[in-house]
Amino acid sequence: MTATPTTTQPSPDDDFLRLDRQICFSLHAASRAFGGVYRVVLKDLGLTYPQYLVMLVLWERGPLPVKDLGEALRLDSGTLSPLLKRLETAGLLRRERSTRDERSVHIHLTEEGAGMREPARAVPRRIAAATGCDLQEISDLRDRLDALTRRLDEADLTSPATA
Template identity: 55%
Template sequence: MSVDVLPLDRQVCFALYTAGHAVTARYRPLLDELGLTYPQYLVLLALWEQDTRTVKDLGAALRLDSSTLSPLLKRLEAAGLVARERRRDDERSVTVRLTAEGSALRTRAAGIPARLICDGGLDIGELAELRDTLVRLTAALQRQGEIDAGALHR
């Protein structure tokens, strides 16, 4: 007996897609209270982890290219949450740092992950396991993409 692998409800990609939408939809009202979009929140998470980063470093941490990241940083700067400046030793490199207001916002944002845990129906261990599984999946797919890209250039 063969198993039909194409039904939508059996697709990992669809489960990830819908879960992603559900998570960002749940974050939206919480972030609205802070005046942030979800991508802006991710930028601030990276800066709260390590303040004063180059745009290139932020892009690598967030897996965003500069054409996506630059408008986010511009809006965060206009809101007074970050400051950008060109490095004196390398004019091509831009450094991003939190302002006092951006640093202070961390305290207000601290409860957001707990709200998702409460609302998500999974305990902290299950969420950690899910995150670890997704990290492994991402790494494996990226490695395969690099292998496939390398094969194309041979």
């Protein structure tokens, strides 16, 4: 005996279940597209995108404890540690245990790592050009994404969903 498929009327909520209606998928697709562009642009520097992010923070803030670096990049230590090890092996940074607190490790740029800052200055302009957006559009989009991130971080997911 074969089961007959049941036909149900589409509900208005069904439209929200379409892939092309998911903001998370649009952000995911944009992130993957950015990843492809960064892969090409960062090739000359010999960096991956996550490595580039580490270098950006260190160029901007100087030596940092691993904990602070992880917070700035929103990365946990399990993700950050192998990344730092690869950058250290490449001679771009060094890790030093704190003399005041043995549990704390500080990250310092090497001379070679600090010297990469100048050639990296071209990266943001190349990325901006690849977007096809002007600088104001990029700034506005970044501000909106930052605000979205803050709202998601603060979201009360224990309350029932409202439409």
